[in-house]
Amino acid sequence: MAKYYFVFGEGSKINQIICxxxxxxxxFAYGASIGWLSPMTLLLQSKDxxxxxxxxxxxxSWMASAAYLICCPADFLMxxxxxxxxRKYTLLFITSTLVGCWIIKLASYEVPAFIAAxxxxxxxxxxxxxICPIYTKEISQDSIRGFLGTMLVLxxxxxxxxxxxxxxxxxxxxxxxxxxxxxxxxxxxxxxMPESPSFLLKQGNVEEATRVLAWLRCRTExxxxxxxxxxxMKKEQEKDSEGSKFLLKxxxxxxxxxRAFIIAMVVTLAREVCGAIxxxxxxxxxxSMASKGSSLVLSPNQQAMMLGAVQVAGSALxxxxxxxxxxxxLLFITSLISGLSMCGLASWFLVKNLGYYAPAWIPVVTLxxxxxCDASGLQPVSMVLTGEIVSFKYRGTxxxxxxxxxSFSAFLQMLFFKPLATAIGVHVAFYFFFGICVTAAxxxxxxxxxxxxxxxxxxxxxxxxxxxxxxEKQLTKSEDC
Numbered sequence: 001m002a003k004y005y006f007v008f009g010e011g012s013k014i015n016q017i018i019c020x021x022x023x024x025x026x027x028f029a030y031g032a033s034i035g036w037l038s039p040m041t042l043l044l045q046s047k048d049x050x051x052x053x054x055x056x057x058x059x060x061s062w063m064a065s066a067a068y069l070i071c072c073p074a075d076f077l078m079x080x081x082x083x084x085x086x087r088k089y090t091l092l093f094i095t096s097t098l099v100g101c102w103i104i105k106l107a108s109y110e111v112p113a114f115i116a117a118x119x120x121x122x123x124x125x126x127x128x129x130x131i132c133p134i135y136t137k138e139i140s141q142d143s144i145r146g147f148l149g150t151m152l153v154l155x156x157x158x159x160x161x162x163x164x165x166x167x168x169x170x171x172x173x174x175x176x177x178x179x180x181x182x183x184x185x186x187x188x189x190x191x192x193m194p195e196s197p198s199f200l201l202k203q204g205n206v207e208e209a210t211r212v213l214a215w216l217r218c219r220t221e222x223x224x225x226x227x228x229x230x231x232x233m234k235k236e237q238e239k240d241s242e243g244s245k246f247l248l249k250x251x252x253x254x255x256x257x258x259r260a261f262i263i264a265m266v267v268t269l270a271r272e273v274c275g276a277i278x279x280x281x282x283x284x285x286x287x288s289m290a291s292k293g294s295s296l297v298l299s300p301n302q303q304a305m306m307l308g309a310v311q312v313a314g315s316a317l318x319x320x321x322x323x324x325x326x327x328x329x330l331l332f333i334t335s336l337i338s339g340l341s342m343c344g345l346a347s348w349f350l351v352k353n354l355g356y357y358a359p360a361w362i363p364v365v366t367l368x369x370x371x372x373c374d375a376s377g378l379q380p381v382s383m384v385l386t387g388e389i390v391s392f393k394y395r396g397t398x399x400x401x402x403x404x405x406x407s408f409s410a411f412l413q414m415l416f417f418k419p420l421a422t423a424i425g426v427h428v429a430f431y432f433f434f435g436i437c438v439t440a441a442x443x444x445x446x447x448x449x450x451x452x453x454x455x456x457x458x459x460x461x462x463x464x465x466x467x468x469x470x471x472e473k474q475l476t477k478s479e480d481c
Contacts, residue, residue, distance in 0.1 A: 035163015334377025339437025
């Protein structure tokens with residue numbers, strides 16, 4: 001077995017940060033692949049299209065939606081692979097799918113090739129959002145778990161912005177080669193990273209788990225901190241072994257696990273149905289309306305870059321405050337403010353439809369506020385929270401189910417938002433998103449415990465209702481007597 005050495009001061013967190021950065025680097029590459037679609041759609045539908053003809057709206061729609069369709073079943077495949085072959089090798093497979101995506105696009109200009117390449121993006125998307133948060137959580141100590149967990153959204157949004165900017169500056173083929181270089185670099189660098197200590201422990205490889213944990217924490221293998229943390233992991237996995245092999249049955253039959261699962265599902269769906277997805281797809285129309293009669297004139301690429309910059313700023317804020325503000329308060333505030341921005345946007349459309357004057361800056365401001373809140377709280381905190389409130393055995397299953405639900409809801413929004421907005425009025429749709437966000441904020445305030453710096457046992461204790469806590473105290477007293 002390889003021995004891991006740490007070169008920084010004892011107790012340093014730098015090895016965890018390096019590992020987390022490399023774990024989340026596929027999110028940057030994934031973000032670039034999503035950002036690729038915005039500037040390249042304009043090119044592919046123009047007379048200068050590299051395909052030799054402008055692509056139709058239907059062909060572009062299939063390209064856009066293929067990733068989401070594939071992502072739904074792929075979420076379960078990634079969770080299965082993560083539990084069977086390990087987090088590390090699953091992550092390397094995830095990166096290789098993106099390598100395949102760019103090779104296909106470089107090799108062919110045919111529409112079926114584009115759709116196949118986007119299907120591989122769906123595999124990459126599933127892996128990034130199922131494995132990366134789990135892997136990051138399992139290599140992190142409690143004090144920086146939230147900070148490292150928010151890297152997921154920070155890397156994704158930075159990748160989006162990178163895709164918008166590079167797509168505007170580079171030629172079609174040059175952009176493809178740059179995008180191919182990103183996952184290729186990750187494949188090389190990540191070979192040096194260790195497997196998750198929790199997975200190694202599950203495999204019975206205690207010695208290697210000890211070595212990896214010692215390297216991550218920059219401590220010696222016989223350090224009491226390492227021994228204590230390994231004991232906590234063992235205790236967690238011993239508890240998991242008591243249930244049956246049918247994981248979903250265990251989750252639904254155990255009251256605490258069921259509450260944790262419901263919380264994970266609620267925050268995931270709140271993140272997906274907060275209005276951010278249709279807001280991003282509707283941004284061009286909103287900016288076009290806002291620019292009428294004003295000096296605000298932005299090209300589609302400039303709009304995408306502005307929203308990309310707002311997303312990066314929001315995700316950067318999340319990384320800096322999540323350990324200070326806590327998960328609960330950050331999620332509550334961003335849900336509430338996002339809801340109010342949706343209400344403002346809906347009201348602006350309603351006033352315009354009624355024929356009254358409405359300032360052109362309102363949709364721009366509400367749009368940016370909504371995207372900022374999504375990137376600074378709703379997205380990163382929901383991902384961190386979902387990884388924190390379930391144990392090792394159930395982590396992959398819960399992440400797969402919630403991400404499949406998220407992917408399906410995103411697909412439905414992309415498919416039906418435009419026709420529904422036209423049929424019933426766009427203001428009704430945004431008032432609906434306002435209701436979702438406010439309901440989510442209330443739910444967070446009442447039902448979700450603070451998980452910052454807490455162990456799994458402490459989180460499960462916080463999930464118990466008052467009656468259960470009283471009953472446990474009574475049982476403890478009777479046993480003492």
